[in-house]
Amino acid sequence: ETGVTQSPTHLIKTRGQQVTLRCSSQSGHNTVSWYQQALGQGPQFIFQYYREEENGRGNFPPRFSGLQFPNYSSELNVNALELDDSALYLCASKIQVAYEQYFGPGTRLTVT
Amino acid sequence: SQQGEEDPQALSIQEGENATMNCSYKTSINNLQWYRQNSGRGLVHLILIRSNEREKHSGRLRVTLDTSKKSSSLLITASRAADTASYFCATDDRDDKIIFGKGTRLHILP
Secondary structure, three states: OOOOEEEOOEEEEOOOOOEEEEEEOOOOOOEEEEEEEOOOOOOEEEEEEEOOEEEEEOOOOOOEEEEEOOOOOEEEEEOOOOHHHOEEEEEEEEOOOOOOOEEOOOEEEEEO | OOOEEEEOOEEEEEOOOOEEEEEEEOOOOOEEEEEEEOOOOOEEEEEEEEOOOOEEEEOOEEEEEEOOOOEEEEEEOOOOHHHOEEEEEEEEOOOOOEEEOOOEEEEEEO
16 A cells, blocks of 8 residues: 555535545655545545645636645646536646655545 | 447456456557556556566466567466456556546456
8 A cells, every 4th residue: 555645535516515525645755646536436636735735736617726845745626517517537646747646545526 | 439349348256266358458658557446436456567578477367468469468367256356457548547448347246
């Protein structure tokens, strides 16, 4: 197992609600990325944070936002939830100059 | 959009046989990585091959890269039941962000 943890493990929300997912990076890692993985698909890059600043974003609307804290932990916030937001949300941490990422176990979000 | 595309989408083989899966990508890359994902869980990094490398080994894994064809292959030798998982290739885009393919679902039959 990696040192990356995510909470909660599972979450059920209603369409229109807001959700916050949390990620604790592996020790020493200063970069965190978030991915959305729909059933049967590969992970889709949402955004990446380095030193508390967003430094890359995938093709996701502004209602997907994030934060990185001084201890390098991170949050993913999704507003105005839609049914299509139902997915496994993965965070991954790494050292900025490295390519290898270490993934957490994910948060399974179900929107009804 | 997906940068890498794995082939086949699904593969079933007998335990002990070798498994080969392929990845094609569209634009030039700095490196290509392979990850494994057990059912609905986090991804595990398997191996990274740089654009100036042609072949790399790690235990029972062998990865090749052909930049002229924009393709890579992952070979798992002497497969085991524990190898049952989904396998993804991942490439870096112009902004050095990691982009994953849709994956190959590998099933090892006893």
